[in-house]
Amino acid sequence: MTQAFAALQTFLLKSSGLSLDREKQYLVEARLNPLIQQAGLKGLPDLVARLDADRVLAKKVTEAMTVNETFFFRDRAPFEGFRQAILPELLKARARTRKIRLWSAACSTGQEPYSLAMILDEEARGLAGWSVDIVATDIAESVLKRAREGLYSHFEAQRGVPMSHLVRYFTKRKDQWAINQSIKARVDFRQQNLMADFSQLGVFDVIFCRNVLIYFAPEQKRDVLARLARALAPDGFLVLGAAESVIGYSTEFRPHGENRVVLTRRAIGESSLPRGAMG
Amino acid sequence: MRNVLVVDDSPMIRRIAKKILEELNFKASEAEDGQKALAAVSAAMPDAILLDWNMPVMDGLEFLVNLRQMPNGGAPKVLFCTTESDVKHITRAMQAGADEYIMKPFNKQIVKSKFEEVGLC
Numbered sequence: 006m007t008q009a010f011a012a013l014q015t016f017l018l019k020s021s022g023l024s025l026d027r028e029k030q031y032l033v034e035a036r037l038n039p040l041i042q043q044a045g046l047k048g049l050p051d052l053v054a055r056l057d058a059d060r061v062l063a064k065k066v067t068e069a070m071t072v073n074e075t076f077f078f079r080d081r082a083p084f085e086g087f088r089q090a091i092l093p094e095l096l097k098a099r100a101r102t103r104k105i106r107l108w109s110a111a112c113s114t115g116q117e118p119y120s121l122a123m124i125l126d127e128e129a130r131g132l133a134g135w136s137v138d139i140v141a142t143d144i145a146e147s148v149l150k151r152a153r154e155g156l157y158s159h160f161e162a163q164r165g166v167p168m169s170h171l172v173r174y175f176t177k178r179k180d181q182w183a184i185n186q187s188i189k190a191r192v193d194f195r196q197q198n199l200m201a202d203f204s205q206l207g208v209f210d211v212i213f214c215r216n217v218l219i220y221f222a223p224e225q226k227r228d229v230l231a232r233l234a235r236a237l238a239p240d241g242f243l244v245l246g247a248a249e250s251v252i253g254y255s256t257e258f259r260p261h262g263e264n265r266v267v268l269t270r271r272a273i274g275e276s277s278l279p280r281g282a283m284g
Numbered sequence: 285m286r287n288v289l290v291v292d293d294s295p296m297i298r299r300i301a302k303k304i305l306e307e308l309n310f311k312a313s314e315a316e317d318g319q320k321a322l323a324a325v326s327a328a329m330p331d332a333i334l335l336d337w338n339m340p341v342m343d344g345l346e347f348l349v350n351l352r353q354m355p356n357g358g359a360p361k362v363l364f365c366t367t368e369s370d371v372k373h374i375t376r377a378m379q380a381g382a383d384e385y386i387m388k389p390f391n392k393q394i395v396k397s398k399f400e401e402v403g404l405c
Binding site: 081159163169171172 | 370377378382384387389390391393397398
C-alpha cells in the first residue's frame with residue numbers, strides 16, 4: 006500500500022468515518038482522478054499532500070469519496086414495511102400529538118426521502134390533520150444540491166419508479182424528469198456529517214440509515230449507532246439497508262417483526278441475548 | 285423458465301432486449317409487429333411481453349387492446365418499451381391494460397427494475 010493511499014485512508018476516516026479498504030484502489034482512481042486533473046495536480050501523493058492546508062480541496066475529496074448510488078424505492082420491502090407496518094403503528098402511537106418525524110440519513114441525491122414523501126402523499130387521507138416532517142441529510146453539498154433541485158435523468162426516473170408514480174409525481178422537462186413541487190415541499194434537506202454531532206436535528210420516529218454504515222470503520226459504526234439510538238424515539242424505528250446488521254456494533258436495537266432490516270430500540274435493561282440463551 | 289415475447293420492428297432493439305432478458309434468466313422470443321405478435325400469443329401465451337408502440341401493420345396499443353380481449357389475454361404482464369415518453373402515452377398505455385412502461389433508451393438495470401415491479405424478477 007502506498008503512503009499516499011494510507012494517508013488518504015487516515016484523512017477519510019477522520020473527515021467522514023469512511024473506511025477505505027486496500028481493495029478500493031479502483032474506486033480511488035475513478036473518483037479522484039477527475040479531481041486531480043481538474044486541480045492540475047500530478048497524482049494522488051500530490052493531492053494528499055495538500056489536504057491539511059486546502060480545506061476546499063479536502064471537502065471535494067470527502068464528497069467525491071462519500072457520494073453513493075441511490076434510487077427510488079430501493080429494495081422495495083422497507084418502503085412497503087414503512088407503509089403497511091410502521092406508519093399504522095405510528096398513527097396509533099402518536100394519535101395525541103398527531104406529529105411524526107422521519108429522517109433519511111445519507112440521502113444522497115434525494116430519491117429515498119422523495120420515495121417516503123410519495124408514500125405519505127398516497128396515504129394523505131389517513132394523515133389528514135397530521136404533521137409529518139421529513140428531514141434528509143447528507144455529508145456532500147453536491148448531492149444535496151441535486152436533491153433540492155429534484156431533477157432526475159431518464160434512467161433515474163425509471164429505476165424503482167412505477168409508471169403510475171411517474172405520471173402522478175413527475176413532470177417531464179426536456180430529457181429529464183422533475184419531481185413535483187408538492188413532493189419536494191415535504192422534504193427538508195440539510196447538510197450533516199454523521200461523524201459530527203447531529204443531536205440538533207432532534208428526535209425522530211423513523212430513521213432510514215441505509216447502505217451507508219457499511220462504509221464506516223467498526224469504531225465509527227459503533228459510535229454512529231449509539232448516537233442514532235439517542236436520536237430515535239423510544240418506540241421509534243431504525244431502517245437499515247438490505248443485508249445490513251447492527252450485530253457486533255450495537256446492543257441497543259432489536260429486529261421488529263420479520264423484516265430484519267427494521268429495528269426498534271431495546272428497553273433499558275432488556276437483554277440483548279436471544280430468549281432461552283444462557284446468560 | 286419464464287417466457288418473454290419481444291415485440292419491436294427494430295431488429296437491433298429485439299437483439300438487445302433478448303440479450304438482456306436472457307441475462308435475467310428469461311427465455312425470449314420475437315415478433316416484428318403487432319399482428320405477428322398476436323399470432324405468436326395465440327400459439328403460446330408468454331409470461332410477459334415487451335411491447336414497442338410504433339410499428340407497421342399493427343401498433344403496440346392496438347395489439348394490447350386485442351390481447352386483453354383474448355381468452356387468457358389478461359395473464360401476461362405487458363411492459364411497453366417505447367420512445368414515446370410523454371404523460372399522454374403513458375396514461376393511454378395504463379388505460380389499455382399495460383402493467384408497466386419502459387422509455388427508450390433502456391438498459392439492463394431499468395429492465396430488471398421494471399420486471400421486479402411486475403413481480404417477475
